[in-house]
Amino acid sequence: MFGIYLKRELGRRKKAALVIALGLALGIALVITVNSVSAGMTQAQGKVLKSLYGLGTDMTVTKAQSAPKAGGSQGPNFKFDAKSSSKTTQSSDRVMTQGGQALASSLVAKVAGQQGVSAAVGALTLNVTKVDGSFTxxxxxxxxxxxxxxxxxxxxxxxxxxxxxxxxxxxxxxxxASFNVNSYSVAGIDVTNQELGPLATSKITSGKTFTASQTGAKVAVISKSYAKSKKYKVGSTFKISGTTFTVIGIATPDSGESTTDVFVPLKLAQTLGDSKNKVTTIYVKATDSQQIATVKKTIQKNISGTTVTTSADLASTVSGSLSTASDLATSVGKWLSIAVLAAAFLVAALLTSSAVSRRVREFGTLKALGWPSRRVTRQVVGESMVNGLLGGALGIGLGLAAAYAVTAISPKLTAQLGSSGGGGRMGGGMGGPGGGGPGQQSASNTMEIALSAPVSLTTIALAVGLAVTGGLIAGAMGGWRASRMRPADALRSVS
Known part of the structure; x- marks a missing residue:
């Protein structure tokens, strides 16, 4: 009997059923779209942080750069020899540590021994300014x-x-005189543990990476962009402060542009920067990603004078259109979804109640034939549930289409990382909090991220839940009104 009435009512009231289903579908589609775009924003932000942080790195430990002493050198300086020849080629490299005040290498083991720390490695960031040319x-x-x-x-x-x-x-x-100035970044990495640190965010697309035995080898891995600009390839050689390095691999960052041009073994970088047994950044991986805040407090408490920066700290400094779009999707989008859903539920309830009012003769007659009120209510709720499920199916279809359109178009968003607590970009040789020069460079370094809108099973389940909820709300209102009808109402409605 339920199926007979259900089929008859949906066939007799096609327009009303379609309006109810479409109202719910629009609200559900908007929820799916907003949730998918929000998930895309989270992924985009993750790409930004991934390019800044080492893959698997939960936090970094650095030390703020101390103020320069009075009368000290404020910047690079170069000295050239005066010779009597008519045309003399001159070349000089200025190697400076960047990314904050240097830390003792022994601190790496101390950090690794803290409770909640799974692994820790040190890296040394250098900035090389090369001036070469000739006097005539x-x-x-x-x-x-x-x-x-x-x-x-x-x-x-x-x-x-x-x-x-x-x-x-x-x-x-x-x-x-005619001189060229070339400035590039060098990162000294621990070749025995490359799962953490600046090189972890890149993959080797040509050649090979370091082996654990190359701690003192004069070899280098260079970024794809730097290799292209200098026309280097695997097997090419170049000099840094008189030391000749051989390119063994070319690395391509997983996302964005690499912030490090050259990777060399840590021991060689310490020699180049006159920083024996020193590092500028310690990359840390926690044993439990849910306890990062606790591990951060532990390290700051037990190792004084250091600054611990997590990916969450960096996320708060991401600006640009990515941040603006994320704020819109999070606040305006969600409130708009709630408003549209509320309106859709209200329209569905009113239309269902109105339909019940037009079926006074039918429900009064059924009660006169012996139908109890609960059976009448169940009939109305069942019809509303079908309308809700139809609306949910339409809404899921519309939402998937909107999410696919966003992914297909892939609008470009820009992301910039501003300083946080005096810090610059993490990883990739850009220094930590208090990093000085390179930290300032990061503020103007803009990344372009293609936006996608992934739809998860959780979002689909949420849409189905909303469809059922909408049907229940509409059915409850209509069923309540139907249950209050009396057989006498049917007799009075007979013309």
Missing amino acids: QGKAKSSTSGSGSGSGSQQGGPGGNTGNSGGGQSQVQGGG
Whole structure:
């Protein structure tokens, strides 16, 4: 009997059923779209942080750069030898540690021994400024009287002795200098544990990576962008402060652009930077990702003077259109979804109640034939549930289509990482809090992220739940009204 009435009512009231289903479908589709876009924002933010943090890195330990001493060097300086040859090529490298004040390598083991820490490795960040070029000496020439009588300032001193070539002044003609300046970043990594640190965010696309035995080898892995700009390939060689390195691999970052140009073994980097047994950043992985905040407090308590930065700290500094879109999806989008759902539920309930009012004769007759109120209520609720499920199916279809459209279009969002607590970008050689120069560079480093809208099973389950809820709300209101009808109402409605 339930099925007979259900089929008849849906067939007789096609327009009303369609309006109820479409109302619920729009609300459910909007919820799916907003949730999918929010998930895409989270993924996009994760890509940004992944390019800044080492893969699997939960936090980094650094130390703020101390203020420079009075009279100390404030920046790079270069010294060239003066030689007598007419054209002399000069080259000089200035290697400076970056990313905060250097820490003792022994702190790596101390951090690794803290409760809740699974692993810790140290890295040394260097900035190399290379200046090379040549001086060209000028040639001295003496002026003569034959060079013209109207240039006395060039041909003699007071008295204007222009008639004697021996009395002319000597002049230097030609000469000058031409120099190129190349600045790039170098990261010294622990080759025995490459799962953490700057190189962990990249994959080797040409050549190979370091082996555990190459702690002192003069080999390097370079980023794809740097290799392209310098036309390096596997097997190429280059020098840093007189030390020749051989390129053994080219690394491509998993997302965004690499913030490190050259990777070398940590021991070699310490030698280049005159920082024996020093590191600038300690990368830390926690045993439990849910206890990162606790581990952070433990490290700060037991190792004084250090700054511990987590990915959550960096996330709060991400700005640009990614941050703006994320805020809109989180706040405006969710409130809009709630408002549309509430309106859809209300319309469904009102339409169902109105339909019940038009079925006074039917329900009154059924009660006169012996149908109890609960059976009448069950009939109305059942019809509303079917409408709700139809709306849910339509809503899921519309929501999936909207999410697919967003993913297909892949709108580009920009992300910038501002300083947090005086810090710069983490990982990749960009230094930690208080990192100084490279930290300032990170503020202007913009990444482009393609937005996607993944739909999870949880979102689908939420949509089904909303469809059922909408049907129950509409059915409850209509059923309540139907249950209050009396057989006498049917008799009064007969014309």
